[in-house]
Amino acid sequence: MSLCLSIVKIVTKQPSYPKKKMVGTYDPASVVGAVKEVAIPRMRAPDEQDKVGRQRARAIQTQLVLQELPPLPGWEAAFSYKPAGVVGGDYVDLFPVDVDKYGFVVGDVSGKGFPGAMVMVMVRSAFRMATFGILSPREAVCKVSRLIRQDMTQGMFVSIVYGILDLTTGTVRIANSGHNPPFVHEASTGQTRRLPPGGLPIGIVAPERFEASLVDIEVPMQPGSHLMVYTDGVVEAMNEEQQEFGEERTLST
16 A cells, blocks of 8 residues: 655545245255255355445545545645555545644554554544644644554554644644654755654554654745655555665655
8 A cells, every 4th residue: 555645835336135935845846946046145145245345344434535635825735545455554634723724644554454444544533533723743643642542452553644734834843653754855955855763653662652752843844845744655666576666766756
């Protein structure tokens, strides 16, 4: 799965059911025929139900994943989301947190499939419901961690980059919870740099140690500067020779 969010400052199918078939009990051949027609298809039903369930899960997750970005006066933003399977654990969102301030999240849940997708839904709900008015990304991530970690299974963790974009001052504040460091392209120098590594992912260590690992980083954004936040599916994408795209190629593009 790959997911990328960039921010730039600018100047169903209906189910089928087996038909009922009434036969006389005195006719063994008719009973055998009815069993073949009714019982055997029912034995195969779980596979069909599982397929339908996967399709519905994909449809539900697609509705929850960010469909389009809200207008950001004076800024441009874009994102790409491509799950590798039916459902996935990558997460992207952008939403208002205060007047002229927007929170944005890019995250990755360990593991694939339905468990990762369910945790992704929890993370999305927690950020949307519990972070309004919190202007420190670190404090917001700590609050989300306290809300979701008790419902996470053993061995599962979540890496997150959460930032707050101030439309008026042109600054971005970021907290990195064990995620790939974002890239910043500076318009004034033409150079692209990697932001410092962040803290620990949610679910790896005790809450006290997790919260102590997080810090807020302030990133001034001059006109033309470009911030890129991504998941490992971007840098780990392989070509036909099984060579990863890598961070260095990402930095140079």
